[in-house]
Amino acid sequence: MSQDLLKLSAAQAVSAIQAGDVSASELYDFYRRRASADEFNSYLSVDSDSTIAPAGGELAGVPIAIKDLFCMEGVETRAASKILNGYVPPYDSTVVAKLRAAGASFIGKTNMDEFAMGSSNENSAFGAVRNPWDPTRVPGGSSGGSAAAVAAGTAPWATGTDTGGSIRQPAALCGLVGLKPTYGAVSRFGMIAFASSLDQAGPITRDVADAALMLKHIHGKDASDSTSIGLPEDVVAPSAENLNGLKFGIPAPLDWGGVQTVVKAVFDASCKRIEAAGGEIVELPLPHADYALSAYYIIAPAEASANLARMDGVRFGQRADVSGGLTEMYETTRGEGFGPEVKRRIMLGTYALSSGYYDAYYGQAQKVRTKIVEDFKAAYETCDFIITPTSPSVAFGLGEKTDDPLQMYLSDYFTVPISLAGVPAISLPAGLATSDGSAVAEPGTEGALPVGLQIAAPHFAENKLLDAAHVFERETDFADGPWTWGS
Amino acid sequence: MFYKVVALVLIGVWVGGRTLCAVISGEDVAYVARLARLRLTEDEQAQMTRDLSSVLGYVEHMDELSLEDVQPTARVVDLVNELRPDEVKPGLTKDQALANAPEVADGGFAVPAAGS
Numbered sequence: 082m083s084q085d086l087l088k089l090s091a092a093q094a095v096s097a098i099q100a101g102d103v104s105a106s107e108l109y110d111f112y113r114r115r116a117s118a119d120e121f122n123s124y125l126s127v128d129s130d131s132t133i134a135p136a137g138g139e140l141a142g143v144p145i146a147i148k149d150l151f152c153m154e155g156v157e158t159r160a161a162s163k164i165l166n167g168y169v170p171p172y173d174s175t176v177v178a179k180l181r182a183a184g185a186s187f188i189g190k191t192n193m194d195e196f197a198m199g200s201s202n203e204n205s206a207f208g209a210v211r212n213p214w215d216p217t218r219v220p221g222g223s224s225g226g227s228a229a230a231v232a233a234g235t236a237p238w239a240t241g242t243d244t245g246g247s248i249r250q251p252a253a254l255c256g257l258v259g260l261k262p263t264y265g266a267v268s269r270f271g272m273i274a275f276a277s278s279l280d281q282a283g284p285i286t287r288d289v290a291d292a293a294l295m296l297k298h299i300h301g302k303d304a305s306d307s308t309s310i311g312l313p314e315d316v317v318a319p320s321a322e323n324l325n326g327l328k329f330g331i332p333a334p335l336d337w338g339g340v341q342t343v344v345k346a347v348f349d350a351s352c353k354r355i356e357a358a359g360g361e362i363v364e365l366p367l368p369h370a371d372y373a374l375s376a377y378y379i380i381a382p383a384e385a386s387a388n389l390a391r392m393d394g395v396r397f398g399q400r401a402d403v404s405g406g407l408t409e410m411y412e413t414t415r416g417e418g419f420g421p422e423v424k425r426r427i428m429l430g431t432y433a434l435s436s437g438y439y440d441a442y443y444g445q446a447q448k449v450r451t452k453i454v455e456d457f458k459a460a461y462e463t464c465d466f467i468i469t470p471t472s473p474s475v476a477f478g479l480g481e482k483t484d485d486p487l488q489m490y491l492s493d494y495f496t497v498p499i500s501l502a503g504v505p506a507i508s509l510p511a512g513l514a515t516s517d518g519s520a521v522a523e524p525g526t527e528g529a530l531p532v533g534l535q536i537a538a539p540h541f542a543e544n545k546l547l548d549a550a551h552v553f554e555r556e557t558d559f560a561d562g563p564w565t566w567g568s
Numbered sequence: 569m570f571y572k573v574v575a576l577v578l579i580g581v582w583v584g585g586r587t588l589c590a591v592i593s594g595e596d597v598a599y600v601a602r603l604a605r606l607r608l609t610e611d612e613q614a615q616m617t618r619d620l621s622s623v624l625g626y627v628e629h630m631d632e633l634s635l636e637d638v639q640p641t642a643r644v645v646d647l648v649n650e651l652r653p654d655e656v657k658p659g660l661t662k663d664q665a666l667a668n669a670p671e672v673a674d675g676g677f678a679v680p681a682a683g684s
Contacts, residue, residue: 264644378623427604448639
């Protein structure tokens with residue numbers, strides 16, 4: 082029976098509970114036990130109260146794991162940072178409140194890169210997360226705990242957040258579906274802020290139907306986030322049969338130089354599958370995409386340096402024990418409380434915003450962003466979607482890139498332009514690579530690692546995106562992962 | 569330090585007509601850390617000098633683009649003057665707001681004396 086429970090997607094679990102085949106408490110206990118025994122450091126806390134949602138909600142009490150970036154009333158929320166040790170929010174983030182209202186039960190808070198800064202989940206103050214496909218490798222980041230939890234089957238689905246790729250890249254590296262909605266589709270209220278003009282919450286799931294189901298329940302305009310808009314239409318379960326008449330654009334100036342050969346091979350095979358399903362592949366210019374990473378690594382740290390000013394040991398979190406005055410307390414609290422990557426971003430952002438450098442770095446980056454937005458607008462006049470690999474490589478080894486921040490930042494090459502343009506994008510399992518990353522592998526190959534395809538759509542075209550993703554998913558002979566291996 | 573920054577900017581203008589200058593000194597790092605209220609150890613400061621130079625060196629290629637007449641983008645979604653109804657709603661109580669504070673005194677957040 083337990084293996085049967087594990088095989089249910091979140092949407093299937095909702096149906097099974099509603100049909101009376103499974104009870105919500107049985108499913109919840111099953112996942113809570115699995116989460117408590119998690120071997121990948123996916124969780125920072127697992128619910129100890131067994132709080133199952135009241136019956137009757139649309140999500141029927143199906144359990145979900147929540148990234149530690151989301152405030153939850155009464156549950157310690159630290160964004161995987163020491164500086165927030167002991168912080169127990171007095172309120173729910175809007176995403177959590179909406180899931181709660183829809184009848185979700187909460188399993189626990191998932192590990193992440195500290196304040197969502199990282200692409201490997203090695204920047205958590207509470208230890209790295211390991212990839213369930215191969216525990217010597219990273220799960221991606223920053224939503225690495227959420228991705229590892231879903232991949233290992235310690236949660237049927239999980240929330241993530243994406244600033245420059247933090248939902249899509251871990252989804253790709255863990256063989257899952259990850260959706261970053263249009264900027265403004267989902268409220269940011271109660272999400273601990275990293276870069277406010279880029280941050281978006283979204284689902285990390287086993288399949289596209291689950292991503293649609295979660296988006297349906299979390300999107301919406303929110304009076305507590307004046308940048309939220311919601312989606313113009315209800316999110317519907319994807320049902321498209323083919324890709325007839327749809328154009329998929331490949332950005333022509335893509336730099337394949339830093340891309341693993343096997344990632345390129347899987348991407349080429351994905352294009353063939355899109356064509357076989359009726360889609361048309363076209364090339365299109367995105368002339369400024371190559372500058373996106375640079376603009377991003379100025380804009381995001383600049384916004385972060387301002388947002389993280391509130392972590393000062395006054396209103397919440399831990400305070401350093403100092404004998405001196407206020408400034409010493411601030412400096413020591415922050416020096417002791419933040420990890421190396423967060424310090425790096427604060428320094429980078431403060432430098433880029435400092436007098437004399439503002440125009441050259443932050444001003445220039447914001448202008449580059451304008452050009453990128455224009456590129457995407459022009460591109461969507463000639464195509465329906467833009468496709469790229471999600472990540473330039475398969476999951477890399479733990480510790481492989483920690484000494485070289487720039488190499489780590491290059492992991493975000495394909496995801497960052499989309500974040501700057503604010504358009505929605507999904508990462509889907511597209512194929513497998515052999516364990517050494519040298520060749521495409523067949524499903525079931527020992528030690529194989531997943532490769533993701535990224536599909537991006539115009540602003541607010543989530544339903545269209547989910548439909549296309551659903552067709553692609555059906556055409557791809559790779560719909561399982563560690564959660565089906567049994568344990 | 570202020571004069572140092574000015575000098576660097578002037579050198580930058582003189583060299584390239586722009587102010588990008590990817591060579592970050594230990595003094596720059598110490599100055600920025602002070603602005604950010606961030607205590608760095610000596611090792612951290614040395615590492616930060618290398619890391620910032622590397623990242624700022626990479627982003628310098630943005631300077632190839634001539635964007636003088638381009639408007640900067642702060643946000644991609646067009647929203648103007650988002651207003652909400654001016655209604656009184658319950659907020660956090662004082663006790664709730666203070667519950668997470670490291671130190672509380674007389675119903676407020678307590679901090680060490682400024683300026684000492």
